[in-house]
Amino acid sequence: MKTLKELVINIPTPFQAVHFLIASKKVHLCMHACGKKRDHKHGRSNLWPALSSNT
Numbered sequence: 646m647k648t649l650k651e652l653v654i655n656i657p658t659p660f661q662a663v664h665f666l667i668a669s670k671k672v673h674l675c676m677h678a679c680g681k682k683r684d685h686k687h688g689r690s691n692l693w694p695a696l697s698s699n700t
Contacts, residue, residue, distance in 0.1 A: 657665065684690060
């Protein structure tokens with residue numbers, strides 16, 4: 646709760662905001678890759694063929 650309060654009270658600088666966005670995108674991409682790897686390991690490699698097409 647203290648961290649949340651600090652985020653609301655202490656408005657980040659533009660540099661901190663950009664750094665946060667980059668870090669959150671890295672986490673998102675890593676989780677996506679981990680999920681794809683897990684699906685492939687369990688034989689579920691192409692669950693969404695319409696989304697994976699390059700058209």
